[in-house]
Amino acid sequence: MSGYIYFTDEQKERANSVDLVDFLQRQGEKLLPSGRDKRLARDHSITVRGNSWYDHSSEEGSYAIDLVKRIYNLSFPEAVSLLLGGGRGVEYRQHSKSIEPEQRKPFILPPAHTDMRRVFAYLIKQRCISREVLSEFAREKLLFEDAEYHNAVFVGFDENGIACHAHKKSTATGSSFRINVEGSHPAYSFHYISKNPNHHSLFVFEAPIDLLSYISLHPQNWKNASYVALNGVSEQPVLKLLELYPQLQKVTLCLDNDEAGLKAASRIHKTLKEQGFEAVIYDVSAHKDWNDDLKAVYSQEQTTPTMVMK
Structure with missing residues (x-):
C-alpha cells in the first residue's frame, strides 16, 4: 500500500x-x-x-x-x-463500551470425582509423569479429577491454606483444552512449598505439567525445593511466593524453550533484579518444554535393548 x-x-x-x-x-x-x-x-x-x-x-x-x-x-x-474491511465490504463486530462490566465471580473449586483414575492414566501413560510424584501432589490436595468432565485440576492455595486458584487440563486424548477456573487469583497459581525449613530454591515453570515433568526428571531430594507454575508467563506468582517465603533466596527460571518462553524468562529476571533479587539462574529444556524432554527420555528407555546374561 x-x-x-x-x-x-x-x-x-x-x-x-x-x-x-x-x-x-x-x-x-x-x-x-x-x-x-x-x-x-x-x-x-x-x-x-x-x-x-x-x-x-x-x-x-x-x-x-x-x-x-x-x-x-x-x-x-x-x-x-x-x-475497516479493507475495501471488501467486510464489517467486523464493534466492542460496545456501554456494556456493564462483568462482575467478577467468586472462586469455587469444581466438584471432585470419587477417584483419580483418568487423571493418573493420562498423566502417567500420555505424559510419562512419575506415579510417586503425582501421589504426593494428590495427597497434598494440589491435584484432583473433576467430577463432570474428568479434567485434571491443579490447585493453588494462599498462605492461609485456602484454595484461590485452579487450572483445568483435559485428559481426553488429543484435546488441547485448558483453562483457569473463573475467579482464580493470578498470584496464587499451582505451587509446592518445601517443608524443609532450610530450603532456598524456587523453580519456575509455565505450566503445571512442566513442573511435574521436571520433578520426574530430577526426583533426587525433590521435596527439598519449591516449585511454581505460572499458567502463562506472568511474574505475579513468583513475586508473591518470594514475599510470603523469605527463605526462598534462589530462583531458577525453567520456562519453555521457545521465543515466548525465553522472552518471558528474561523479563522476569529483569523484574527480580529491579526489586533487588540477584540470585536468578536459568535451566532450559533440550526440547520445547520439560514434558517433551521427559517423553524423549521415556521413549529412549523403552527402545533401549535389554542385555541378557548368559
Whole structure:
C-alpha cells in the first residue's frame, strides 16, 4: 500500500473499537480460552478481550489498531484499512463500551470425582509423569479429577491454606483444552512449598505439567525445593511466593524453550533484579518444554535393548 490515506477521527475510532475476537477469528487465527480472555495460539503471551489486548511477555497493550500493526507487520494506514474491511465490504463486530462490566465471580473449586483414575492414566501413560510424584501432589490436595468432565485440576492455595486458584487440563486424548477456573487469583497459581525449613530454591515453570515433568526428571531430594507454575508467563506468582517465603533466596527460571518462553524468562529476571533479587539462574529444556524432554527420555528407555546374561 502506497501513498497517504486520510482517515476521519470517526473511522479511526471505529477501527480501534473492533472486537478483536471476531476480527482475529475471521482472519483465520486460532484463539485459546484463558479465563475471561482469549489467548493467541501462535503467540501465547498475547491475550485479547473486547477491543483491547495485552502482551504479557513485553508488558505492553492497547487497542485494536496497535495489535493489527504488531502481529501483521502493517503500517498505521494499512491496519486501519484492514480493520475497516479493507475495501471488501467486510464489517467486523464493534466492542460496545456501554456494556456493564462483568462482575467478577467468586472462586469455587469444581466438584471432585470419587477417584483419580483418568487423571493418573493420562498423566502417567500420555505424559510419562512419575506415579510417586503425582501421589504426593494428590495427597497434598494440589491435584484432583473433576467430577463432570474428568479434567485434571491443579490447585493453588494462599498462605492461609485456602484454595484461590485452579487450572483445568483435559485428559481426553488429543484435546488441547485448558483453562483457569473463573475467579482464580493470578498470584496464587499451582505451587509446592518445601517443608524443609532450610530450603532456598524456587523453580519456575509455565505450566503445571512442566513442573511435574521436571520433578520426574530430577526426583533426587525433590521435596527439598519449591516449585511454581505460572499458567502463562506472568511474574505475579513468583513475586508473591518470594514475599510470603523469605527463605526462598534462589530462583531458577525453567520456562519453555521457545521465543515466548525465553522472552518471558528474561523479563522476569529483569523484574527480580529491579526489586533487588540477584540470585536468578536459568535451566532450559533440550526440547520445547520439560514434558517433551521427559517423553524423549521415556521413549529412549523403552527402545533401549535389554542385555541378557548368559
